[in-house]
Amino acid sequence: MPFAFVLLAAASAVPLHAARLGGGGAIDVSLGRIVISFVICIIIAALAILLIRQRSGRNDLAGFFARMEPRAREIQIVETRRLSPHADICLVRQGGREYLLVLQQGGTQVLRDQAVPPRDDASCA
Incomplete structure (x- = not known):
């Protein structure tokens, strides 16, 4: 009998509708905003890499952009x-x-x- 009492007490203690973890609502962020944020982060990271390389003397930005120019094939x-x-x-x-x-x-x-x-x-x- 005591075992049945413990099961009954445990079942009545669990609420029928559990609240969300943290009590927050649904996430309301569109996929477009996520993609745009990701692209902006990639651009910032690439610029940071170029700046660090230029400051350390490993390559110069002027030479890098000169190589990117379209030119006639030699x-x-x-x-x-x-x-x-x-x-x-x-x-x-x-x-x-x-x-x-x-x-x-x-x-x-x-x-x-x-x-x-x-x-x-x-x-x-």
């Missing part, structure tokens, strides 16, 4: 032909010079290296 592959299953021949321009290269499985050989006058892009259009 190396141009004019033409490539397959000579055999293991060799190609390529015509490459770089810095006012033109190179004729044979690319083989064991290495590369320069067949011709000559200066090329700068092209006038207006006449090609």
Whole structure:
């Protein structure tokens, strides 16, 4: 009988509707606000990393942003032909010079290296 009394007392002590933990209401934050906050935090963290690196002398911001500028490609592959299953021949321009290269499985050989006058892009259009 005492065991049944303990069970009855425990069952009557538990309220039928338990309150939320901490007594707070539902969270009323939209997903858009969460995403925008996350993006702002990532931007602040990236700027802090750049500032710390710049202050420590590991890289300069001017050089970093100069590398991000779009610029004309310095190396141009004019033409490539397959000579055999293991060799190609390529015509490459770089810095006012033109190179004729044979690319083989064991290495590369320069067949011709000559200066090329700068092209006038207006006449090609």
